[in-house]
Amino acid sequence: MIISEDEDGNLIVNDCNICYHKNCHSNDNECHAEILQLRYQKDNIVEHQVQSGSLKDFCSNKNHMIPSLLVNCVNALDKNRLDFQGIYRIPGQGSQVQKLLKELKGSKEIVNLDEYATETITGCIKAFLKEIRDPLIPPYLFEDFYQACDSELDFKIHDAILKLPKPHQDTLIYMFGHWNRVVTNSEKNLMTLENLAYCLAPTAVGIYMEKDIKIDAMDTLKA
Numbered sequence: 001m002i003i004s005e006d007e008d009g010n011l012i013v014n015d016c017n018i019c020y021h022k023n024c025h026s027n028d029n030e031c032h033a034e035i036l037q038l039r040y041q042k043d044n045i046v047e048h049q050v051q052s053g054s055l056k057d058f059c060s061n062k063n064h065m066i067p068s069l070l071v072n073c074v075n076a077l078d079k080n081r082l083d084f085q086g087i088y089r090i091p092g093q094g095s096q097v098q099k100l101l102k103e104l105k106g107s108k109e110i111v112n113l114d115e116y117a118t119e120t121i122t123g124c125i126k127a128f129l130k131e132i133r134d135p136l137i138p139p140y141l142f143e144d145f146y147q148a149c150d151s152e153l154d155f156k157i158h159d160a161i162l163k164l165p166k167p168h169q170d171t172l173i174y175m176f177g178h179w180n181r182v183v184t185n186s187e188k189n190l191m192t193l194e195n196l197a198y199c200l201a202p203t204a205v206g207i208y209m210e211k212d213i214k215i216d217a218m219d220t221l222k223a
Helices: 028-043 068-080 094-105 118-131 139-149 154-162 166-184 193-204 211-221
Strands: 003-005 011-013 018-020
Touching: 068 094, 068 118, 068 166, 094 118, 118 193, 139 154, 154 166, 166 193
Parallel strands: none
Antiparallel strands: 003 011, 011 018
16 A cells, blocks of 8 residues: 655545545544545535535534524424425525525524515525535435445444534434424325425435435435
8 A cells, every 4th residue: 555645744545545634544534524525525526616605614513513594494394384285395485585594694593483484494494505515415425325225224324424524414413303304294294205305305415316315315314
């Protein structure tokens, strides 16, 4: 195995082109997600424009790294809107969605969303997830989740989740918990697992995932 050093001081294993931080060379498990991200960025697997910040930029609590914007929206929906027919399917009015998005981005406190329509709140969630630098499941971990969903072993999906950066890991678990509650009320809101996956997967896990994989991922993560 031949190890060289790049211009930024990272170690590169030439056999497989993996990049390591110098201090992590002896124990690569401690920064596994960062290693994968370096490979993703270096090889330009997926080109995308940074429209907003990274998910981490919106997380103020280091113990529970979930953007307050999402917490505000989920709290409002879980309170008394889970029975809303077509929740997440019916689009919100663009100007109202952007108004709410701007308001919540500028606040880290609990905001009363009673005045906003349900579709505006769900539209805000989808708009925010579209704007962040990487989707909840970043492209450089797509293969891990693809194989995990294709396996009958539940521990593989949990192993894949543990590879996520902490903001993505915490937020993914939080949002799938909420979306599972939406599906639990499908008799009233008419949003079955398949319907919800169709509406959310492109923003939650990226457009590169096939429909059946999106559904399998949501079905597995709700367990």
